[in-house]
Amino acid sequence: MDRTDRTKAAEFEAMRAKLFALAYRMLGSRAEAEDIVQDAWLRWHAADASELRSSAAWLTTIATRLAIDRLRHLRIERATRASAWMPEPWIEGLAPSAEDVALQAMQMSYGLMLLLERLKPEERAAFVLHEAFDCDYAEIAKILARTPAHCRQMVHRAKERLKRAGVPLKCTDKYAGKRGEKYADKPADKPADPAAHARIVERLRAALETHDRAGLVRLFCDVPSVISDAPETVDAVATAEQVAATLAMRSRGDQVETVSMNGAQAVALMRDGEFDALLDITIGEDERIVALRIVTAAIRLAPATRVFGRAAVMRLLQPVSSQAASVTMRGHFPVDIDA
Incomplete structure (x- = not known):
């Protein structure tokens, strides 16, 4: 070369x-x-x-x-x-x-x-x-x-x-409006507060982990939007009660964790150390969930499992484990490391 x-x-x-x-x-x-x-x-x-x-x-x-x-x-x-x-x-x-x-x-x-x-x-x-x-x-x-x-x-x-389509967009155009352009941006809707979003995600995780169906219902607006790559899931939900019932059944037997997904907190359902489903939410002004996106297809979850699944975490910890580091576990998923 x-x-x-x-x-x-x-x-x-x-x-x-x-x-x-x-x-x-x-x-x-x-x-x-x-x-x-x-x-x-x-x-x-x-x-x-x-x-x-x-x-x-x-x-x-x-x-x-x-x-x-x-x-x-x-x-x-x-x-x-x-x-x-x-x-x-x-x-x-x-x-x-x-x-x-x-x-x-x-x-x-x-x-x-x-x-x-x-x-x-x-x-x-x-x-x-x-x-x-x-x-x-x-x-x-x-x-x-x-x-x-x-x-x-x-x-x-x-x-x-x-x-x-209901997406809160933050205007990043530094030039529009300064010279009277025809397509100057209008004021954007206020994006959800990240802290509020993370708080609702944690409440969703806790409700799923404890199988609190009533708590799940309270987290959702009356008729939330639900999108999933599993058609039977979308067909089964319309109201908050139906969404809660579907999620409670879907998460049975899974380990429930929070993860950072596309820059925001989301809920991961894990089984035997691999991703079983990912739940991404949008919250409204009253901090209730107005939209839920459920990813279940193995082909889309496989990359996440490779970088964040149990096997990947254990490989990452091998050099640390050889030096007698302690690993705190929640269920089967390592969440804290004390080197």
Whole structure:
């Protein structure tokens, strides 16, 4: 490998985590994101470095366009599935990777990730670049080969569609409104208080752990929105009482834990040290749960199990255990380490 190749390899590695985070936000899948990063690397390796003005801009553009093309195909595949498609949850592990760190800095909630499926591929790209990666409209225009005004319109239209779906969006546009743009952002709905959200998640965990069905009913609004990748679950729920009954039955025999999922607290149902289900919630102003998302498909839970399941935790603890460290257990799941 000559000096130019080494320099290109180093520049790509410096961007890898950001490219992965961008592709994951676009596609909702680790595997698909990894494929995009690999394709970007192949194109980067073949490119003439002397003709590139900015490696970061070039790689971001290539990764975005690859993700848009892949998303167009995935939307057709996902629309033909019998069960509802849901994004792969991102569980922040005990030993965060570079991708974990990048995602934490560019976080979008799981509920928002799910609703991004409503956007057209280019709208989604513009929204993700603007909201999660803080790109201005001039940068987005170069990436998407559109005018800045068109990109501003796409982001505005995406925000309006998401707000109509009940998503509280925090405005991050530092430029809109300063020069009288046509698509200046309107005041956004106030996002849920993270402390309040975490408090309700803990109450949900406790109610599930103690099989407190009445307590579960009190946590939900009268008619919560429920989305699941298991059609029979959605068909069985409509009211708070039905949701409580379904969750009580679903969690029977499971270990109930709280985890950090896409930057917010969520409930994990675990069986034999592996993820059995993930419960993500949205709360209203009265701190009752207005939306519940249930992920049960093994293919979407497998990555979380690999990085946060019992086997992964025990592997992580092996070097510590050899030095006689103590591990506090709750049920079968290690939650505290005293080195």
